[in-house]
Structures are given as structure tokens and as C-alpha cells.
Amino acid sequence: xxxxxxxxxxxxxxxxxxxxxxxxxxxxxxxxxxxxxxxxxxxxxxxxxxxxxxxxxxxxxxxxxxxxxxxxxxxxxxxxxxxxxxxxxxxxxxxxxxxxxxxxxxxxxxxxxxxxxxxxxxxxxxxxxxxxxxxxxxxxxxxxxxxxxxxxxxxxxxxxxxxxxxxxxxxxxxxxxxxxxxxxxxxxxxxxx
Amino acid sequence: xxxxxxxxxxxxxxxxxxxxxxxxxxxxxxxxxxxxxxxxxxxxxxxxxxxxxxxxxxxxxxxxxxxxxxxxxxxxxxxxxxxxxxxxxxxxxxxxxxxxx
Numbered sequence: 409x410x411x412x413x414x415x416x417x418x419x420x421x422x423x424x425x426x427x428x429x430x431x432x433x434x435x436x437x438x439x440x441x442x443x444x445x446x447x448x449x450x451x452x453x454x455x456x457x458x459x460x461x462x463x464x465x466x467x468x469x470x471x472x473x474x475x476x477x478x479x480x481x482x483x484x485x486x487x488x489x490x491x492x493x494x495x496x497x498x499x500x501x502x503x504x505x506x507x508x509x510x511x512x513x514x515x516x517x518x519x520x521x522x523x524x525x526x527x528x529x530x531x532x533x534x535x536x537x538x539x540x541x542x543x544x545x546x547x548x549x550x551x552x553x554x555x556x557x558x559x560x561x562x563x564x565x566x567x568x569x570x571x572x573x574x575x576x577x578x579x580x581x582x583x584x585x586x587x588x589x590x591x592x593x594x595x596x597x598x599x600x601x
Numbered sequence: 602x603x604x605x606x607x608x609x610x611x612x613x614x615x616x617x618x619x620x621x622x623x624x625x626x627x628x629x630x631x632x633x634x635x636x637x638x639x640x641x642x643x644x645x646x647x648x649x650x651x652x653x654x655x656x657x658x659x660x661x662x663x664x665x666x667x668x669x670x671x672x673x674x675x676x677x678x679x680x681x682x683x684x685x686x687x688x689x690x691x692x693x694x695x696x697x698x699x700x701x702x
Binding site: 456459502506507513531532552 | 602604605606607608609610611612613614615616617618619620621623624625626627629630632633634636637640641643644645647648649650651652653654655656658659661662664665666668669671672673675676677679680681682683684686687692693694695
């Protein structure tokens, strides 16, 4: 438990802002605005993380999401109808079910958070969490960290493979019929060279 | 700022994300719902790290993993959107009723 007047006020501000911004993501008519409301929600959570003394992670989150939401806004303009919100937008399906599922998810998780008895062991304020994280990432948990890096590399390769226009066997639109096995055999490599 | 209050905020973000991911028709909006769910999960992870684990560094590591999941989800999601748009000219789930191109 962290007690301090200023921190409390900041906590209520950022958490209310973050939740309201998250709600507005699905209430605004413009998809570009939705992307920026989502960024606002992430910025609120990033600020909460800074309040919780996870300064490095909070700032990384804001930086990462600023980049991602810009890409998202560009995607909206490129692909989607009605990116600017000139028309009212309610593009939803199974609205009732979705609302009920959302309320149930919130109620269930909040109930667990309120009822369960979690240990009250606040982090030692004298330690530097950023330095702790750096030592963890390049020490005991280096394998985890490197695995995350390799996962991201594989993701990049996979994303390019999915999104590229030409597949290995021709254009993406043509389907993926493999070429015949018996075509012209390749010239044998010259032995005399 | 108590652990309970933080968990309720995280649950609210997760609930809104569930609603968005289930109700939206546009692919990018569905992705926004998924990201909101991860956002709530990440807030809860950091809250547990700060208030319930005694500041164990592995708690922050978990948050790094969640961020990796977010990045993977976004990259693969955008790639799939491009692929579907290229083949079907579709930007909504309702246009994908047939699996065959």
C-alpha cells in the first residue's frame, strides 16, 4: 500500500482517464480518433506504472504505443471506410452478448481483486527498480529475454511473409499451387572451374 | 492507491476490451479490443509487482513479456489485415463468411 495525498490524486486522475479513454475508443465515430483514444488509455496506464515506481516500463509502454497507434491510424486511413468520422459509425455485431460478456469479465475480475487476500508486501522504495530490471534481463533471466527477442524476429519474418504480395509460388491472389516437380533440371555445376 | 483499486481499474480495462473485441466488426477495432485486454493485464501485473511481491525483479520481467505479446499481436494482426484486404478487399468480419477465396 502506497499512501500519499498527491499520489492518490494522480492515481484517481490517471485511472479514471484511462478507463474513460478506453470506453471512448468504441464510442467515437472516427477510427483515427479511436486509435488516439486508445493511445490515451495506454498513456494513462503508463503513468500509473510510473506512479508504481516501474518508471522504465511505463515510459517504454508509452513510447511503444505511440508508434503503434500512429501505424494504426495510418492503417485506418489506408484500408477502412469512414476513417475521418464524417458519418455516424456503429459497426457492431452481437452487441448484447458482447456487453454482457464485458460486464461479466469486469465483475468477475474485480470481485477476485477485491475479495482475494493478496500478500501486502510493497516493493522496497530504496531499491532502484530500473537497475533491478536491467540486472534481471541480462542476468538470471537472460534466456527469457533472448527468447522474447527471437520471438519478435520470427514475428517480423512471419508478418512479412503473410503481408507480401508475392508468395514463394507466385502472386498471393493466385493461391499457392506449388510448381511442377519435373521442370527443366538445373544445369550441373561446372566441374572444370 | 491500493492493490485492490488498481486491480479494479485493470478489470475495467479488460472488460471494455472484451466488449470491444466481441462487438466490433472492423478488424482494426477488434485488435484495439485485444490490446485493451492486454493493457488491463499489464496494469494488474505491475500492481502485483509493486505491492504484493516485495519488488521481485521477475515481476517486471513478466510485464516485458506482456509487452512482447502485444507487439507480436499487433504485427501479425496488421499483416493478416493486409493479406485479407489484398485477397478479398475485406475490412470487416462480415465479409469473410466463406473460408475459400
